[in-house]
Amino acid sequence: MLADICIGIVINLINRHGPRLKCAACRIVAHSGCISQLLDRQNFTCKPTFRDVGVRQYREQTSIQHHWVHRRSQKGKCRQCGKSFQSKLSFSSKDIVAISCSWCKTAYHNKDSCFNLQKIGEECDLGVHSSIIVPPSWIVKLPRGGSFKSSLRKSPKKKTNSKKKSKDKPDQRAFVIKPIPTVTVKPVIVFINPKSGGNQGAKLLQKFQWLLNPRQVFDLTQGGPKMGLEMFRKVPNLRVLACGGDGTVGWVLSILDQLEFSPPPAVGVLPLGTGNDLARALGWGGGYTDEPISKILSNIADGEIVMLDRWDLKVEKNPNAEPNEEGKENLPLNVVNNYFSLGVDAHIALEFHEAREAHPEKFNSRLRNKMFYGQAGGKDLLQRKWKDLADFVKLECDGKDLTPKLKEHKVHAIVFLNIASYGGGTRPWNKSGAAYEQSTEDGMMEVIGLTTYQLPLLQAGGHGTTITQCKSACITTSKTIPMQVDGEAARLNPSIITMTHLNKASMLAKRRGRKGNSQQTALEQLKVTVKKICMSDYEQHHYDKDVLTQRATTLGTIDVSPSADLEQVRQMIVKLQEDNSDPAARLSADWCFVDCCTAERVFRLDKAQEHLHYVMDVASDELLVLDTELPTLPQTPEDEGIVTPTGTNGVRLRISSPVDGESPLDSNLLEKNSESVLKAAKTGDLKMLKDLHSMGFSLLSIDTSGQTALHIGAKYGHKDIVKFLIATAPPSILNMVDNDKGQTALHKAAEAKQRRICCMLVAGGVSISMQDSQGTTARDLAQRVQDPELAAYLESE
Known part of the structure; x- marks a missing residue:
C-alpha cells in the first residue's frame, strides 16, 4: 500500500505525467507527483485496516462502515439498477462512472438514482468473504514506544539503545489481535513468497491484499512467517494459506512447532513453482493456473481438515565406516512432511540443485526443469551407478531387518513415503502389495524400492517395489550416499539415521464434489490458571510482566470458553474462591482484572467495562487479577x-476506612x-x-x-x-x-x-x-x- 494512503480520484491535478502508483488495498491509481496534492486538497484516506484507539477503548466500537471510493473504471453491475458500468479506457479521463466499497466490493452508478448519501454511514458486512476476513476492529495499534512510565524506569543508556533499535528494525509488537470469538468466522492469514512461480507470487500478493484485510497477508521475504503467526496466535478457528512450494509449507509447519500452537491452525496450500507434491496430495493441484483468487478463498473457507503425519529424523555418525567422498554430517531438514529417500532419485535431485545454483538463468521454466530430470535419469539408467545400493545400506523397520529384501530386488533407491504423491505427481505405492490402505494420518510410513528402470515408468502410471509399512525405521549407511528430504538434497557421510513419528499437523484438503454444510462446532474450552497480585507488587512492577507474574499467588484453574466475557469469568472466580479454604488465596471484595496482553505493560480494567472484554483479550495461559485492598505500611x-x-x-x-455505604x-x-x-x-x-x-x-x-x-x-x-x-x-x-x-x-x-x-x-x-x-x-x-x-x-x- 502507499504508506496506508488511498490515492483517490485523479481530478483537477497539475502533474499529469511520471510514474503511477497503485494502492493494493483500494486499487486506486495516481501519478507519484500528485499524491501530496491529493492528501492536502482532496483529503483522501485509505480504508482503515486497524483500530488506532486507546488500549482501553478497543471494544467500545466494533462495527465496520463502508469505505466508498470513486472509480473511473468498474467491472460488474450496479447493485441498485442491475445495469453494467460503462468504463473509460483513458487514464486522463475525469469521468467517475461508479462508487464502490473497498471492503465488500459493492458498486453503484455515480448518480443520485443509484447511490445516495444515506449509504455513507451504513455498516459494511465485508462481502462474500466475510467469514475469512480479519475485521479491522480486531487489530489494535499499540502506542509507539510503550508508555512513558516504562521508559522512566530505564537508564539513559538503555533508552538510547532502544531508540536505535526501533530505528533500524520495525517494532514487531506494533499491533495486537483482539478477536471476537465465534464459530461462524474462520479467519485466514496468507503467507506468500513473491519469488515463487516466476512473477506469480508478486501478482497474487496484491490480489490477496485487495480481497482481504492487507494486514492478514504476509510477504515471506520480510522476516518469514513467525511474526504473523505470533500476532494471530490467540485467534480461534484460525486457518493458514501457504502460497509457494513444498518448502514454504514445511517452513510454516516448523514455525508452528516452535511456537507450540494449541490447537494448531489448519494449513492450506496454493501451489506455486514446481513439485508441489503435498498440494497434489491434498487436492489443490500441481500448480497455480490463473484460477480466480476469490474462488480459491472460497475453497479454503470450505476446506476439509485432515491430519498429516510428520516424522523426525535424527542423524548420528557411523563410527564403523569412513566417507569415500566429500559429504555432509547432517541432512538439509530434520523433519519429513512428504518423503525421505536415498539413492538414484536423490542423486538426480542433487545434480539439478547444483546445476541450478551454477546457472540459474537456464532453469526458469517448468519444461526445461523436466527436460533436465529426463536427461539425468537417462544418464543414470545407462551408468547404473547405484545398482549396489543395498550393499552399503542396512534397513530396519519396526525392529525387523529388511536388508535382504533390498538386495533381492536390487533397488537403486529407497523411498519413505508419507503422502500419496512423489516426484512431481507420480504414485509409486502399489496398493495390491500393501497390508493397509495408504493414509496421511495412520502413523505409518510406506517404504518403497525403486530401480532406474522403474523411475521413468512412474510418469506413465507405474509403481515401485513394496518393501513394507512401518512406524519407525533405522537406516545405517557405510558410504557417502545422496539423500533428499522433501526435495532438499545433499550427500551424507556414513551415518545412522533414525526416523520416528513426531506429531500430526492439521491440513486443509480441497473438498470434492458438492459442498457440504460445514459443521459449526463449539469453540474449544480454555484451561486458564488464575493468579492474584497484590497492590504493592502492582505499583512497583506493573511495567515488568515477568516479575509481576513470578510474584503472583495461584488461586486455581478454571475451564472457560474463549467467547466468555470478563463478567462471566468473574462469577467463575467467585465460585473458585468459595471452594478454596486457603487464606492466602482469598481476594478482597474490590478485586479487578488486569490486562497483561494488550500493551507493553500491565494495566487495570474498569469493572464497568468487563462485559466488553473476552478472557482471550487479557490472558493467555494465565489470568492475573489485582487485589486492590491497600496494605497498611509496615512499622518504621x-x-x-x-x-x-x-x-x-x-x-x-478507630483509624480505618469507613464501612461500605458510609460517607x-x-x-x-x-x-x-x-x-x-x-x-x-x-x-x-x-x-x-x-x-x-x-x-x-x-x-x-x-x-x-x-x-x-x-x-x-x-x-x-x-x-x-x-x-x-x-x-x-x-x-x-x-x-x-x-x-x-x-x-x-x-x-x-x-x-x-x-x-x-x-x-x-x-x-x-x-x-x-x-x-x-x-x-x-x-x-x-x-x-x-x-x-x-x-x-x-x-x-x-
Whole structure:
C-alpha cells in the first residue's frame, strides 16, 4: 500500500505525467507527483485496516462502515439498477462512472438514482468473504514506544539503545489481535513468497491484499512467517494459506512447532513453482493456473481438515565406516512432511540443485526443469551407478531387518513415503502389495524400492517395489550416499539415521464434489490458571510482566470458553474462591482484572467495562487479577515512641476506612480535622503526618478551597506523602475534588508535570477520565503544559 494512503480520484491535478502508483488495498491509481496534492486538497484516506484507539477503548466500537471510493473504471453491475458500468479506457479521463466499497466490493452508478448519501454511514458486512476476513476492529495499534512510565524506569543508556533499535528494525509488537470469538468466522492469514512461480507470487500478493484485510497477508521475504503467526496466535478457528512450494509449507509447519500452537491452525496450500507434491496430495493441484483468487478463498473457507503425519529424523555418525567422498554430517531438514529417500532419485535431485545454483538463468521454466530430470535419469539408467545400493545400506523397520529384501530386488533407491504423491505427481505405492490402505494420518510410513528402470515408468502410471509399512525405521549407511528430504538434497557421510513419528499437523484438503454444510462446532474450552497480585507488587512492577507474574499467588484453574466475557469469568472466580479454604488465596471484595496482553505493560480494567472484554483479550495461559485492598505500611523506626491515641473515655480510636455505604466526611471515626495535616503535606514532613494520623487527626482534612492533603502532596511532588496517603487514607480521597476548579489530585499532579506522582495515583486507583469544572481531564492538562510523554501515558491508561 502507499504508506496506508488511498490515492483517490485523479481530478483537477497539475502533474499529469511520471510514474503511477497503485494502492493494493483500494486499487486506486495516481501519478507519484500528485499524491501530496491529493492528501492536502482532496483529503483522501485509505480504508482503515486497524483500530488506532486507546488500549482501553478497543471494544467500545466494533462495527465496520463502508469505505466508498470513486472509480473511473468498474467491472460488474450496479447493485441498485442491475445495469453494467460503462468504463473509460483513458487514464486522463475525469469521468467517475461508479462508487464502490473497498471492503465488500459493492458498486453503484455515480448518480443520485443509484447511490445516495444515506449509504455513507451504513455498516459494511465485508462481502462474500466475510467469514475469512480479519475485521479491522480486531487489530489494535499499540502506542509507539510503550508508555512513558516504562521508559522512566530505564537508564539513559538503555533508552538510547532502544531508540536505535526501533530505528533500524520495525517494532514487531506494533499491533495486537483482539478477536471476537465465534464459530461462524474462520479467519485466514496468507503467507506468500513473491519469488515463487516466476512473477506469480508478486501478482497474487496484491490480489490477496485487495480481497482481504492487507494486514492478514504476509510477504515471506520480510522476516518469514513467525511474526504473523505470533500476532494471530490467540485467534480461534484460525486457518493458514501457504502460497509457494513444498518448502514454504514445511517452513510454516516448523514455525508452528516452535511456537507450540494449541490447537494448531489448519494449513492450506496454493501451489506455486514446481513439485508441489503435498498440494497434489491434498487436492489443490500441481500448480497455480490463473484460477480466480476469490474462488480459491472460497475453497479454503470450505476446506476439509485432515491430519498429516510428520516424522523426525535424527542423524548420528557411523563410527564403523569412513566417507569415500566429500559429504555432509547432517541432512538439509530434520523433519519429513512428504518423503525421505536415498539413492538414484536423490542423486538426480542433487545434480539439478547444483546445476541450478551454477546457472540459474537456464532453469526458469517448468519444461526445461523436466527436460533436465529426463536427461539425468537417462544418464543414470545407462551408468547404473547405484545398482549396489543395498550393499552399503542396512534397513530396519519396526525392529525387523529388511536388508535382504533390498538386495533381492536390487533397488537403486529407497523411498519413505508419507503422502500419496512423489516426484512431481507420480504414485509409486502399489496398493495390491500393501497390508493397509495408504493414509496421511495412520502413523505409518510406506517404504518403497525403486530401480532406474522403474523411475521413468512412474510418469506413465507405474509403481515401485513394496518393501513394507512401518512406524519407525533405522537406516545405517557405510558410504557417502545422496539423500533428499522433501526435495532438499545433499550427500551424507556414513551415518545412522533414525526416523520416528513426531506429531500430526492439521491440513486443509480441497473438498470434492458438492459442498457440504460445514459443521459449526463449539469453540474449544480454555484451561486458564488464575493468579492474584497484590497492590504493592502492582505499583512497583506493573511495567515488568515477568516479575509481576513470578510474584503472583495461584488461586486455581478454571475451564472457560474463549467467547466468555470478563463478567462471566468473574462469577467463575467467585465460585473458585468459595471452594478454596486457603487464606492466602482469598481476594478482597474490590478485586479487578488486569490486562497483561494488550500493551507493553500491565494495566487495570474498569469493572464497568468487563462485559466488553473476552478472557482471550487479557490472558493467555494465565489470568492475573489485582487485589486492590491497600496494605497498611509496615512499622518504621521513626514510629517508635508514638503512643496510640485513645478517646477521653479510654476507648481506642478507630483509624480505618469507613464501612461500605458510609460517607467518609460524615463517619463516626472520632477523627479530627486539622490544618497541620495539610501543612505536613505541603512541607513533605512524613513523620509529622504519621504522628497526626496516629493521634486521631483525619487524613481527609480539607482547606478553605476544598483541597485535601493528597491534592497538596501531589501538586508539590512529595512522593512519600502521596504513597502514605494512598496506603492509609480512605479510598475516597483518591477522587475527591476541590471547590475552586473541581479537580482531583491527578489533575494537580498533571498540571505540575509530576510524572511519578501521576503513576502512583493511577496505580492506586484514581479515575483518569474525571473532568474538572471546565470539562478538562488530567491528560488535557498534560497537553496544555506541553508534556507529551505524560499525556501519552494517561491516554494509554
